[in-house]
Amino acid sequence: MTVLGIESSCDETAVAIVRGGDEVLASVVYSQVPLHRPYGGVVPEVASRAHVAKIRGVAEEALARAFPGEPTPWDRVDAIAATRGPGLAAALLVGWTFAKGLALALGKPLIPVNHMHAHLWSVRLGHPELRGQNLWPQLGLAVSGGHTCFVASPEPNVYRLLGQTIDDAAGEAFDKAAKLLGLGYPGGPAIDKLARQAPEGADRAIHFPEGRVSADHPLPPGWEPALCVSFSGLKTALLTHVRKHPPQNETEVATLCASYQAAIVAALAKRAETALAHGRYRSLALGGGVSLNRGLRAALGAVARRHAIPLLLADACHCGDNAAMIAGLASAFPPAPAAGAETLALDVDPSLPI
Numbered sequence: 170m171t172v173l174g175i176e177s178s179c180d181e182t183a184v185a186i187v188r189g190g191d192e193v194l195a196s197v198v199y200s201q202v203p204l205h206r207p208y209g210g211v212v213p214e215v216a217s218r219a220h221v222a223k224i225r226g227v228a229e230e231a232l233a234r235a236f237p238g239e240p241t242p243w244d245r246v247d248a249i250a251a252t253r254g255p256g257l258a259a260a261l262l263v264g265w266t267f268a269k270g271l272a273l274a275l276g277k278p279l280i281p282v283n284h285m286h287a288h289l290w291s292v293r294l295g296h297p298e299l300r301g302q303n304l305w306p307q308l309g310l311a312v313s314g315g316h317t318c319f320v321a322s323p324e325p326n327v328y329r330l331l332g333q334t335i336d337d338a339a340g341e342a343f344d345k346a347a348k349l350l351g352l353g354y355p356g357g358p359a360i361d362k363l364a365r366q367a368p369e370g371a372d373r374a375i376h377f378p379e380g381r382v383s384a385d386h387p388l389p390p391g392w393e394p395a396l397c398v399s400f401s402g403l404k405t406a407l408l409t410h411v412r413k414h415p416p417q418n419e420t421e422v423a424t425l426c427a428s429y430q431a432a433i434v435a436a437l438a439k440r441a442e443t444a445l446a447h448g449r450y451r452s453l454a455l456g457g458g459v460s461l462n463r464g465l466r467a468a469l470g471a472v473a474r475r476h477a478i479p480l481l482l483a484d485a486c487h488c489g490d491n492a493a494m495i496a497g498l499a500s501a502f503p504p505a506p507a508a509g510a511e512t513l514a515l516d517v518d519p520s521l522p523i
């Protein structure tokens with residue numbers, strides 16, 4: 170099945186065409202980062218207006234790349250998929266409504282996709298060698314600007330939330346720290362780069378809290394306190410440290426970044442370790458923008474090795490928000506044809522659960 174996928178949940182306008190779950194024929198991402206940079210974060214109204222302005226052009230470019238030389242390739246796809254949630258309501262609406270229009274006009278099925286499921290599927294894109302492998306039960310960690318979730322998948326496309334952040338997401342923790350240190354937006358890449366330039370041992374130079382969630386903290390049923398995390402105290406600890414000891418030079422900023430990143434990475438690696446120790450998993454999948462972080466990749470690689478399972482990482486172009494993960498997941502698990510009419514009546518769901 171060949172699917173045209175649309176992603177517009179946050180600040181990337183993206184359209185992709187994927188065949189059979191993992192064969193990416195085209196993936197176009199228009200990043201709005203420069204539009205939001207002056208505000209130090211994503212402004213929902215700015216995001217949705219930019220989605221409206223760009224989505225048609227991005228879709229046409231994706232089709233032209235997937236089917237070069239064909240004048241009207243719209244008919245070459247078997248279905249239209251789009252992110253239905255979670256995300257910013259006004260941003261989601263643009264992609265979802267565009268997808269509905271396309272599906273109606275072309276007479277093709279519309280497939281709603283959960284953005285977090287798609288992040289976990291992103292590790293499969295461009296990796297057909299994984300098709301024959303038995304990777305389930307799988308432990309998934311989706312880490313982005315809006316989410317930090319540990320997910321158990323007993324079988325493909327089945328998801329159970331084991332735990333997540335109770336306040337800031339990991340990406341948010343990176344972005345807020347970068348803002349505080351004057352490193353610009355988005356902050357993750359800047360902190361990652363400086364952490365790598367920091368002197369040996371800088372990751373242990375300053376102590377930051379690990380973000381433990383106490384066993385008596387009220388949590389929804391099924392969430393394990395040991396697999397939940399709190400990153401808001403980390404940001405406060407950084408602020409307190411910087412007020413007491415303002416960094417005097419680049420090396421001191423880099424040292425702060427290394428220690429701060431190490432705290433986030435250690436918190437996530439410890440929880441991955443706990444989840445793997447208490448369940449039977451055949452693979453660990455890491456998805457989302459923060460999965461680009463070198464420290465996190467290395468730490469989770471070590472955790473997976475200890476448990477003798479593969480760590481599945483998305484290619485760099487599929488870590489941040491993209492539509493290949495939407496089209497990929499939809500083409501791997503197309504719904505029964507009967508679901509078509511009901512889907513067209515669905516609205517977006519900004520807090521769509523895992």
Ligand code: KG4
Pocket residue numbers: 179312313314315316339340341343344355356357358361457458459460461462463488489490
């Ligand atoms: O998945 P994504 O592109 O968008 C959301 O769905 O949120 O993730 C964006 C987040 C931002 O917070 C950004 O700072 C973070 O991913 N990020 C990183 C790195 N690259 C991007 N965080 C840490 N290290 C990186 N190298």
Ligand code: ZN
Pocket residue numbers: 284288313314457458489490
């Ligand atoms: Zn995302």
